[in-house]
Amino acid sequence: MAHIQYKTFGQLTLSDYEVFSSVPAHPFWSRVEEVVDFSFADQLCAPLYSTKGQRPYAPSLKLKIHFVQRYHNYSDREMEEAILYHLHLKRFLGVPVSFNGFDHSTLGLDRDRMGSDLFDACHHHILSQALAKGLWGKEDDRWLIDSFHTYANIAKVGSYRLIQQGILQIIQHIKRTYSKLYTHLSQGCPLKSFLKRLSDQAPEGDRLVLFSRLAVEGYSLLHWLESERAKPLFWAWENDKQQLRCLELQGILYQILQENTKPVNPYGDGQAQPQYKELPKKEKPTDRIRSAYDPEVRGGHKTKSMTFTGDKIQVLESRQNGLILNTEPIPGNEWDGDRLVPMVEEMVSRYHVLPKQVIGDTAYGTGGNRQKIKEMQILLSAPIQRSTNPTGLLESNWFVYDPSMDEVTCPLGYSTSKKVRNNKNQGYQFKFQGETCQACPLFDQCTTNEKGRTVFISDFYEIMEQGKSYNQTDEGKNALRARYDVERTNHEAANHHGLRKPRTRGRESLRITSKLTAMVINVKIMVKKLAESIQPFYRYKNCENRVKAPVCPN
CATH class of the missing domain: 3.30.420 (Nucleotidyltransferase; domain 5)
Known part of the structure; x- marks a missing residue:
C-alpha cells in the first residue's frame, strides 16, 4: 500500500507559542497526550484516502476532534465554534491559533467515511494501550455487563402520520435525485390526500374516510413504481446508490402499510376503490416500525x-x-x-x-x-429468575426433580417419568396422570387441567441449581x-x-457515538490513573489577596 502524505501545519510560530504558554494548563486536555498516542489512526485510516490530489488532514487530528466533541457532547456546529475560539482545545489538537479549517459538514462526512467498524478499531487501539499499562486484564478481574435505554431522536406519531412519512420520503427522494421520473410520477400517479392533516376533532366518519384514502394512495404509489410504464424509466436510473435508496424507501412504506392497515373490501365490491381501516393496537405487531425516518427504532x-x-x-x-x-x-x-x-x-x-x-x-x-x-x-x-405460575396455583418449585432417576415428584410424594419434549423452551414437560391428580387433596390448589399437572424441567436444570x-x-x-x-x-x-x-x-450512527463515548470514558480513567497531577489554576494564589464578600451585621 502506498504511503499517504497528510497535510501538516509545520512548526508553530513564535506568536503561537506565546499565546499557548500564557494559557494555564488544562486539568484534562493538557494530560491526555501523556497517556494516549493517537497516531495509530494515521495508518489505520490510510485506505480511505488516495495518494493523488490534495493532501487530507491527518486522521489522528480528526479523531481527536471527534474525541473532544463527544467529551463535551457538542453538536457539529458547536464543535466548529469550539475549534475557532477555545485555546486549550487548539493546543491539544496541535493546530495554530489562527486555524479555522474545519466546518460542521467536514465532521459529519468524516464520520460517514470511517464508519462504525473503524471507530470500533480505534476504541480497541486505545484499550490495547491501557492493557499494556496494566489497567485491566488481570486473572482475578471481574467483567460487569449491563445495558441502558436511549430515547430515539424522533417524534412519536400515529399510523396516519406514519404512512404520510413513508409516502413523503419516496416523493421527496425522487424529486431531489431523478427529476424525469418525478415528472412522470406527477402525471401518472396524482396523489391528492397524502398531505391532508387528520384532526382529532374531526368526526369519526371523516377520519375513517381520510385514513382509507391515504392507505389507498400509499399502495397506489407502490403499484405505479412497479407498473410497466414506470419500470423502464426507473431501471434506467444512472445513480445506482440513489436507485437502491428508492427501493429501500418503498420497502419501508410497504411494511408500514402492512403493519398498520387492514383491507375492508380489497377488491372494491363494485365500488370505485378498495377501502382500508387502521388495525387495533392489540393487532399491530410489537416489532413494528415507529418512524419512517428511522425505521430501525423499536419500542x-x-x-x-x-x-x-x-x-x-x-x-x-x-x-x-x-x-x-x-x-x-x-x-x-x-x-x-x-x-x-x-x-x-x-x-x-x-x-x-x-x-x-x-x-x-x-x-x-x-x-x-x-x-x-x-x-x-x-x-x-x-x-436466578423466579418462575411463577400464571394461574396463581402451586408453582414449579414445589416439585422436586431427580436427575439420576429423571423423574419429578409432587409435594405429596407422587412421581412421574412421563415427559414430552419442549423445543421452544429447551427442556421437557413432565406429565402426571389425570387419575392421580384428581384423587389428590391438593388438586384444586395445583391445577385446573383434568388430564393432570405438567411441570417443565429445563435442559440447564443442573447448572441453574x-x-x-x-x-x-x-x-x-x-x-x-x-x-x-x-x-x-x-x-x-x-x-x-x-x-x-x-x-x-x-x-x-449510534454505534459510532457509543464507541467514541467508550473511548472518552477510558481515556478519562487513564488520565486519572497514569498522568501527573496538575495544580488547579487560582485567580488569587494567596488567600490574603482574595476579595471577601461583606458580611451583613446581625
Whole structure:
C-alpha cells in the first residue's frame, strides 16, 4: 500500500507559542497526550484516502476532534465554534491559533467515511494501550455487563402520520435525485390526500374516510413504481446508490402499510376503490416500525410499567479500573441476555484474556448463557429468575426433580417419568396422570387441567441449581453486589456524554457515538490513573489577596 502524505501545519510560530504558554494548563486536555498516542489512526485510516490530489488532514487530528466533541457532547456546529475560539482545545489538537479549517459538514462526512467498524478499531487501539499499562486484564478481574435505554431522536406519531412519512420520503427522494421520473410520477400517479392533516376533532366518519384514502394512495404509489410504464424509466436510473435508496424507501412504506392497515373490501365490491381501516393496537405487531425516518427504532420496556422508544446500549466493563471493554447498541425490544456471549467471546479472542468472573443482572443469567460461559472456563454470576405460575396455583418449585432417576415428584410424594419434549423452551414437560391428580387433596390448589399437572424441567436444570447455590454463599452475594458498579458508567455515558438522548438517527450512527463515548470514558480513567497531577489554576494564589464578600451585621 502506498504511503499517504497528510497535510501538516509545520512548526508553530513564535506568536503561537506565546499565546499557548500564557494559557494555564488544562486539568484534562493538557494530560491526555501523556497517556494516549493517537497516531495509530494515521495508518489505520490510510485506505480511505488516495495518494493523488490534495493532501487530507491527518486522521489522528480528526479523531481527536471527534474525541473532544463527544467529551463535551457538542453538536457539529458547536464543535466548529469550539475549534475557532477555545485555546486549550487548539493546543491539544496541535493546530495554530489562527486555524479555522474545519466546518460542521467536514465532521459529519468524516464520520460517514470511517464508519462504525473503524471507530470500533480505534476504541480497541486505545484499550490495547491501557492493557499494556496494566489497567485491566488481570486473572482475578471481574467483567460487569449491563445495558441502558436511549430515547430515539424522533417524534412519536400515529399510523396516519406514519404512512404520510413513508409516502413523503419516496416523493421527496425522487424529486431531489431523478427529476424525469418525478415528472412522470406527477402525471401518472396524482396523489391528492397524502398531505391532508387528520384532526382529532374531526368526526369519526371523516377520519375513517381520510385514513382509507391515504392507505389507498400509499399502495397506489407502490403499484405505479412497479407498473410497466414506470419500470423502464426507473431501471434506467444512472445513480445506482440513489436507485437502491428508492427501493429501500418503498420497502419501508410497504411494511408500514402492512403493519398498520387492514383491507375492508380489497377488491372494491363494485365500488370505485378498495377501502382500508387502521388495525387495533392489540393487532399491530410489537416489532413494528415507529418512524419512517428511522425505521430501525423499536419500542421497548425498561420495566413492566416504563416503556420507551429507542435503542439499548450494552456495556461490558472491567471492574479492575472501570474501563469499558465493549459496547454495542441493540434494538429496544431485544432481550439483553442475547448479546452476552458474543461480546465476551469477542474480547477473549481479541486479547486472549480470561476474567475470573462475568457478572450481570437477571436477564443475563439464563441457562444457555451459563452453559456457554462455563465452556469458556469463566464463572457467570447473575440472579436466578423466579418462575411463577400464571394461574396463581402451586408453582414449579414445589416439585422436586431427580436427575439420576429423571423423574419429578409432587409435594405429596407422587412421581412421574412421563415427559414430552419442549423445543421452544429447551427442556421437557413432565406429565402426571389425570387419575392421580384428581384423587389428590391438593388438586384444586395445583391445577385446573383434568388430564393432570405438567411441570417443565429445563435442559440447564443442573447448572441453574449450581448458580442458585452459589448465589447463596458469601462469595456469591459479594459478586452480586459488585455488579452495581457498572451503573456509574452507564450514568456517565447516558447523562454526561449525551447517549440518553442522542442527536443521531440510525443504529450505525449510534454505534459510532457509543464507541467514541467508550473511548472518552477510558481515556478519562487513564488520565486519572497514569498522568501527573496538575495544580488547579487560582485567580488569587494567596488567600490574603482574595476579595471577601461583606458580611451583613446581625
